[in-house]
Amino acid sequence: MASGIRDKVAIVGMGCSKFGERWDCDTEDLIVEAFEECILDAGIDIKEIQAAWLATAIEEVHSGKGGIPLAFALRLPYIPVTRVENFCASGSEALRGAVYAVASGACDIALALGVEKLKDTGYGGLPQRSRGVLNSMWWANYSAPGSFAQLASAYQAKHGINADELKRAMAHISVKSHANGSKNPKAHLRNKITEDQVLSAPIIAEPLGLFDCCGVSDGAACAIVTTPEIARNLGKKDLITVKALQLSVSNGTESGHNSWDGSHFMTARIASTRAYEEAGIRDPRKEIDLAEVHDCFSITELVTMEDLHLSPEGGAVKDVLDGFYDSDGGLPCQIDGGLKCFGHPIGSSGLRMIYELYLQMQGRASERQVENPKLGLTHNLGGAPHQNVCSVAIIGQLGA
């Protein structure tokens, strides 16, 4: 029986670039901006990094393929650099690679870096790209908002929820994230919005309006990981360790078998259950202090709170409207603004979520600091509700 990853690896340095429309930056600039902060935080020399993982999803519009873009940008000393891609969960995959490498003893210190430069396409929204020769011939033509919007129709039908009430809960989610993002100097969107603004915004994909969709941003985030022993030798105190790293990938059941009802993510339910087990968490609603979930769209965040077993099934609308996930609620969610406002440079997002939890646990989150969080969860999703990859990571203070 595998013993899991709990407390085997510590995070000793993190960095994150400012997210947004970084018209002045190449991929290289974003990588270096995040790395500079990270290496300074870790207090090590770049030559001590023994292996690196680069996460980037839509490399064809910016860096190009392989591990080379990271090795070039940082002039890494001819170490192994692996590029990973798993849709929007790529950043979590880079972290998983680095953490597993350290946990296995294959190396002492490893780097995980995610970067995405999306704003060189000439239009808003995500870049259009080929989906594979066969898929292109039969998959419905669809966009990210259109695929996630499917959740709303099924959730509404399943729980018999009035369309207006669901829309109001979705609006609350976006209003909350904008309020949080306004306090984050690195966030892409820092404006506060009102429920009325959300409800009257133009429709992107029924029923999602403009403010139900996250930002499409440029940015990079990274982490340096090592063993708790080496971390202590580096002089680190109050270690932040990895408690769980789980990934669940759809095998086609949702899209091809009638057992799935379209209103939730099978993967998120599976990954979170495994993560809680790995981290030794029995009652996540009580034990988790902070959550950073993949709020690519407001409806995604809403159903995810149930999939993570934080809200009871069918109970997310009430929890959201009650303010349970607000910054002053029982379980603050997207305290940094989330994908919605911090932004969503695809390959970076999983690491950006970890970055915020890391700052919060060290009491370094300035204006948006919550009181003494010990355990935090990240949920990083890629694909579409009917076929996706879902990562759930839990980090916390050593011993928590």
Next chain:
Amino acid sequence: MIGLSGFGGYIPRLRLSRKSIAEVNGWIQPGIKRLGKGERSICNWDEDSVTMAVEAARDCLDNQNGKQLRAIYLGSTTLPFQDRQNSGVVAAALNLDEALSTIDITAAQTAGTSALVAALDAADGAKEGDILVLASDARRTRSAAQQEMTFGDGAAAFTVGSKDVVAELLGYHSVSIDFVDHYRGDNREYDYNWEERWIRDEGLLKIIPNAISEAFGKAGIAAEDVDVLIAPSTLRGVSAKIAKMVGVSEESLAESLDGVVGETGCAHPLVMLSHSLESALPGQVIVVASFGQGCDVLVFKTTDAIASFKPSLGISGYISRRCEETNYNKFMAFNDLVLQEKGMRAELDNQTALTQLYRRRDMLLGLVGGECDVCGTHQFPRSRICVNPNCNAMNTQKPFQFADIPSKIMTWSADHLTYCPDPPLHYGIIQFEGGGRFLANFTDVDVGNVEVGQDMRMMFRIKDYDDLRGFRRYFWKAAPSNQTRN
């Protein structure tokens, strides 16, 4: 007995009001204002002569219990492929056995009747299986052309054979005369037309009546035996004049569908024939004539079996499945009559890997998925390992066709972001009766009228255009069923 053993047809759901054309183009072509009554059928952006032919064929075959076919003859002057057999695409969409002869017949407004004549000639009763005859046209015109008002889009389908004949062929007569009323030369998109008065006086009113009279002789009938005469023309009074000239009463003229569907090119005589057969009684004589560098005239007599044959919807059913369109700009855009800003999202390269298309042709053209031998689960697409999480057996799936299986909407959205010639693009997961589902594009939906649980029917449509290479991808989309209004 040789004749028609079944019939059907298809008319696209969209009907452009002719008033909306006249309002836009009347300033430059005052003559079209007098035609500005009624409506014409227009293809949706994802329809063409091939997709219409497929729907007409399904309409004809639905109630024939898997009738064995040995050939498809497709008549059309607007085939999407100049060199790729269009009737072969139809055969693949219908998931027919590959032991089949497929032939495209084109290049004249008689293409539809010529296909029918060829099939009747070949149907000698000695060979097993019927011949499926299809005629389909979606003729393009320049904006403000008079024909833009009078034309329509549509298709007709017949099975031809010696068993279960509903309309026996009594005889036919064909003439070939190089009378060029219009032509469309190589690499030209639109027809070039000569003067109507000459076409009427020297062409229609000479060639057709003569051929009809000859056909009467060959069929062994007299003019007074004729119950229904089909001799369509968009020129006013011509059909009535022909009737008079051949001694048939004007009341016997079949409904022209002018102002309802419009003139559907080489399909039109057969669209009218299919329409007439819907209400024909046993023992009636029906004469159908076409015109185009000559003339085909066919004489049929309905049998007792006509009383029990019904197409799935029939031309009249498809006429009722109607959605009025008053936006002439949309018609212009669908038909590339205007240079339109489509946005950068329309720039996606839609190259088709022909190797892949061939490997999965039954899936992509015939909507054939799989049925697991072990657990019976239906799934799309067919895969090496069963999708049922409680089975997951390997290499157990036999082909299972979903095209005719009813489905319901499980999830949906209307997407304003993804490029679509007619936004918003609708799609969602559809769940088939008896199992199987996939995320499908929807077509022929009304904005604001889509809901979970809605009944859907699969239709063969164009998925993507590859303008760079002149290719188009076909696939199946879900359309609301029960759209017919009585």
